[in-house]
Amino acid sequence: xxxxxxxxxxxxxxxxxxxxxxxxxxxxxxxxxxxxxxxxxxxxxxxxxxxxxxxxxxxxxxxxxxxxxxxxxxxxxxxxxxxxxxxxxxxxxxxxxxxxxxxxxxxxxxxxxxxxxxxxxxxxxxxxxxxxxxxxxxxxxxxxxxxxxxxxxxxxxxxxxxxxxxxxxxxxxxxxxxxxxxxxxxxxxxxxxxxxxxxxxxxxxxxxxxxxxxxxxxxxxxxxxxxxxxxxxxxxxxxxxxxxxxxxxxxxxxxxxxxxxxxxxxxxxxxxxxxxxxxxxxxxxxxxxxxxxxxxxxxxxxxxxxxxxxxxxxxxxxxxxxxxxxxxxxxxxxxxxxxxxxxxxxxxxxxxxxxxxxxxxxxxxxxxxx
Amino acid sequence: xxxxxxxxxxxxxxxxxxxxxxxxxxxxxxxxxxxxxxxxxxxxxxxxxxxxxxxxxxxxxxxxxxxxxxxxxxxxxxxxxxxxxxxxxxxxxxxxxxxxxxxxxxxxxxxxxxxxxxxxxxxxxxxxxxxxxxxxxxxxxxxxxxxxxxxxxxxxxxxxxxxxxxxxxxxxxxxxxxxxxxxxxxxxxxxxxxxxxxxxxxxxxxxxxxxxxxxxxxxxxxxxxxxxxxxxxxxxxxxxxxxxxxxxxxxxxxxxxxxxxxxxxxxxxxxxxxxxxxxxxxxxxxxxxxxxx
Amino acid sequence: xxxxxxxxxxxxxxxxxxxxxxxxxxxxxxxxxxxxxxxxxxxxxxxxxxxxxxxxxxxxxxxxxxxxxxxxxxxxxxxxxxxxxxxxxxxxxxxxxxxxxxxxxxxxxxxxxxxxxxxxxxxxxxxxxxxxxxxxxxxxxxxxxxxxxxxxxxxxxxxxxxxxxxxxxxxxxxxxxxxxxxxxxxxxxxxxxxxxxxxxxxxxxxxxxxxxxxxxxxxxxxxxxxxxxxxxxxxxxxxxxxxxxxxxxxxxxxxxxxxxxxxxxxxxxxxxxxxxxxxxxxxxx
Numbered sequence: 001x002x003x004x005x006x007x008x009x010x011x012x013x014x015x016x017x018x019x020x021x022x023x024x025x026x027x028x029x030x031x032x033x034x035x036x037x038x039x040x041x042x043x044x045x046x047x048x049x050x051x052x053x054x055x056x057x058x059x060x061x062x063x064x065x066x067x068x069x070x071x072x073x074x075x076x077x078x079x080x081x082x083x084x085x086x087x088x089x090x091x092x093x094x095x096x097x098x099x100x101x102x103x104x105x106x107x108x109x110x111x112x113x114x115x116x117x118x119x120x121x122x123x124x125x126x127x128x129x130x131x132x133x134x135x136x137x138x139x140x141x142x143x144x145x146x147x148x149x150x151x152x153x154x155x156x157x158x159x160x161x162x163x164x165x166x167x168x169x170x171x172x173x174x175x176x177x178x179x180x181x182x183x184x185x186x187x188x189x190x191x192x193x194x195x196x197x198x199x200x201x202x203x204x205x206x207x208x209x210x211x212x213x214x215x216x217x218x219x220x221x222x223x224x225x226x227x228x229x230x231x232x233x234x235x236x237x238x239x240x241x242x243x244x245x246x247x248x249x250x251x252x253x254x255x256x257x258x259x260x261x262x263x264x265x266x267x268x269x270x271x272x273x274x275x276x277x278x279x280x281x282x283x284x285x286x287x288x289x290x291x292x293x294x295x296x297x298x299x300x301x302x303x304x305x306x307x308x309x310x311x312x313x314x315x316x317x318x319x320x321x322x323x324x325x326x327x328x329x330x331x332x333x334x335x336x337x338x339x340x341x342x343x344x345x346x347x348x349x350x351x352x353x354x355x356x357x358x359x360x361x362x363x364x365x366x367x368x369x370x
Numbered sequence: 371x372x373x374x375x376x377x378x379x380x381x382x383x384x385x386x387x388x389x390x391x392x393x394x395x396x397x398x399x400x401x402x403x404x405x406x407x408x409x410x411x412x413x414x415x416x417x418x419x420x421x422x423x424x425x426x427x428x429x430x431x432x433x434x435x436x437x438x439x440x441x442x443x444x445x446x447x448x449x450x451x452x453x454x455x456x457x458x459x460x461x462x463x464x465x466x467x468x469x470x471x472x473x474x475x476x477x478x479x480x481x482x483x484x485x486x487x488x489x490x491x492x493x494x495x496x497x498x499x500x501x502x503x504x505x506x507x508x509x510x511x512x513x514x515x516x517x518x519x520x521x522x523x524x525x526x527x528x529x530x531x532x533x534x535x536x537x538x539x540x541x542x543x544x545x546x547x548x549x550x551x552x553x554x555x556x557x558x559x560x561x562x563x564x565x566x567x568x569x570x571x572x573x574x575x576x577x578x579x580x581x582x583x584x585x586x587x588x589x590x591x592x593x594x595x596x597x598x599x600x601x602x603x604x605x606x607x608x609x610x611x612x613x614x615x616x617x618x619x620x621x622x623x624x625x626x627x628x629x630x631x632x633x634x635x636x637x638x639x640x641x642x643x644x645x646x647x648x649x650x651x652x653x654x655x656x657x658x659x660x661x662x663x
Numbered sequence: 664x665x666x667x668x669x670x671x672x673x674x675x676x677x678x679x680x681x682x683x684x685x686x687x688x689x690x691x692x693x694x695x696x697x698x699x700x701x702x703x704x705x706x707x708x709x710x711x712x713x714x715x716x717x718x719x720x721x722x723x724x725x726x727x728x729x730x731x732x733x734x735x736x737x738x739x740x741x742x743x744x745x746x747x748x749x750x751x752x753x754x755x756x757x758x759x760x761x762x763x764x765x766x767x768x769x770x771x772x773x774x775x776x777x778x779x780x781x782x783x784x785x786x787x788x789x790x791x792x793x794x795x796x797x798x799x800x801x802x803x804x805x806x807x808x809x810x811x812x813x814x815x816x817x818x819x820x821x822x823x824x825x826x827x828x829x830x831x832x833x834x835x836x837x838x839x840x841x842x843x844x845x846x847x848x849x850x851x852x853x854x855x856x857x858x859x860x861x862x863x864x865x866x867x868x869x870x871x872x873x874x875x876x877x878x879x880x881x882x883x884x885x886x887x888x889x890x891x892x893x894x895x896x897x898x899x900x901x902x903x904x905x906x907x908x909x910x911x912x913x914x915x916x917x918x919x920x921x922x923x924x925x926x927x928x929x930x931x932x933x934x935x936x937x938x939x940x941x942x943x944x945x946x947x948x
Binding site: 400402453454458460461463464465467469471472474478479585592596632634637638641642644645648 | 748763767923926939
Binding site: 035036037038039040043166169193194195196198199200201203204205207208223224225228229232236237238253254256257258259291292 | 373374377380381478482483484485487490495497502504573577578580581582583586617618619621622630632633634636637
């Protein structure tokens, strides 16, 4: 039995290694969480990339070459992401990788792509560590620095001084919390609790919140499956204070499921419709409602398109693409008109303020962050 | 303070439903079921599917969810438990890990990752003496108590319950008196499956269902069973409420002057209960008397 | 070729704790599901001391060895004190407990963000050379385990697992054996953690959750519990299979769930085949 298994596996590896690498295609890799806690995020970003690939292939490809997308599951952890990156870089010989999505995935894949001089372009990683991860590492997701600046600006404008925040213990939510606290100052944050990833019972924290004077509540979860119950229990406890959250809360599903509890919730998010107003409808038509949020799909879509533009201009050599991306003046994406700074972080992503109004999400205004 | 009690009651009802069934299974068969959390989720997800996708009325959907729980646990018992537990009672520990992985995969395939709520209409809380509670929660707590009462009546007021308790006390002795123990074993496992499904429905109504909830639920149920004493259903139910209340108190009360325990450590309450009880009082709070032959 | 080397490296990294665990769970039939508790303590002590407090690698390694030995001794003591099923649940609880501490003690462990930018420092920078070192250490470790397995310790362990009372009546010290096997498995965890963190250059708590532990159990059960050769082969095959699934060309959104289901089925079939030998019935007179 063992021998049979060995035979199957080796022949599998052998067959795949022997696939002729036709020079008429360009191989693009993708790493993201397709199973586990944040699989919804992976599905959205993957669909964003797919949409870009399908569009470019339908219009004749890049300089006549079709783009082939090879996706791998990074499972939101280091070892799986490293395995995936090794496979994409050294077996498939992809010219660039879009990913990872969780910061842990990006950080584990970075040394591998760096050594092979392959571009790693992340759509969602927000951790500050990604800035220093390497020369070939880029992200078009604004680091938390920018997001929290926008949030702080909003809070000042609305004259909301005392902040109560409940965060989920994941890299995404924790990076946001740390950065926001640095922006607002320690005395402005009057209530600051971190709960286990996946917690859905916040009633006691709400009871404790009763004894505290605060102006605004910030549910800082990784996804709407956490932010939903958090808000519901917040309103059930009888609070009337404003609630503000970030892109993870910008979810149509949540608006539909909890029309009363989410009513009035403000979220800051990137527009995902800047240079292409039809992006939302095209995406929904093809893949249905996004599982986490359209913004994430938009970033992944932009990732793929900025790479395609680079391929068209300078070909697929890693170093040439890297130099092109650093020199890029501006790229018109759905998330904004942006370019990359010297660390590979994105510059120029705008923020918009949206509000939940009895079951639907309405755009209120733009927030300019300079 | 009263509110903390109510919070504990809500969380406790959920834990008691799951732990009560587990206490029977673990106490009588000595069988570990590490796929319990997944069985909870499947019950909840089926109800969601029937109600939100197929448009079946809520009452029927809940019955459907419980029915699925029963069918699933029957199948699981036949395939993953029976062929193994007579050989060695630790084998199901490993087979249910395998089952958990398979069910996790199936849940992902069938229901995807985004959160699912069984009820989406507004759930307006009822306020009373500075506390609050919403209607579904109230119904859930009452139903749980009702279910547990029914359970008590069956256990202590019927001939069937007497046979069940006989099996709990001594398998072989009961069999020698003409009680068909294997049939009862199956019934017990199915009962635990139905209770687990009820737990899943509770989660789906009160909060929402997402695919990775399973393992923490299992761990909390084990904590209650261990603290309650092996084979002692009432002990397990009591301890499920107690642990839930403790979890609320840990993060809800000033412990050291003005310092609170960080909420991140809330889930370690159940773990600590497991560790401390096993170390200091392995027979549990209410040790049951097992008659030895 | 680089990918092949990478797979070899991942196999070597896994072999250290898996073979240690095989001694405890496979050979000794001790219901231990907290191998990752030892791993967490070992790897975090090592990395917090080197990357956060900037102490020398040698000293940190020594401290990590001390820490993991303490945890292993504690586990050994618990395994002697508790009933088998009690210890099984307790070891799972301990692992989750350590994970919770690592996640919440953010000032020291950086919590969910993980520790990034870990230097390759004491090991060579070149991948080929590093993998060579790992392979030779792994071979050494396998040989070591094999010697222990066939030595008096292995035989005493087997005797105890078949019948503790008769074993003790023959003058076998249960305490001594448990301490030895837990210490060995702890050392395996530490070696694996040291190699792994330097190799990947990144450490995240999500690499040490319960599914990681399940993979150890799978390797031991599938490879014939207690057999060094069998478990080694099973580990190699399972890692190759885990990575090999990527090459089948399944629709992307199916890969994740299909892998879960497939591995669940493999585990089930493995238990089915070994249902008589996994936990041998106690010999009765």
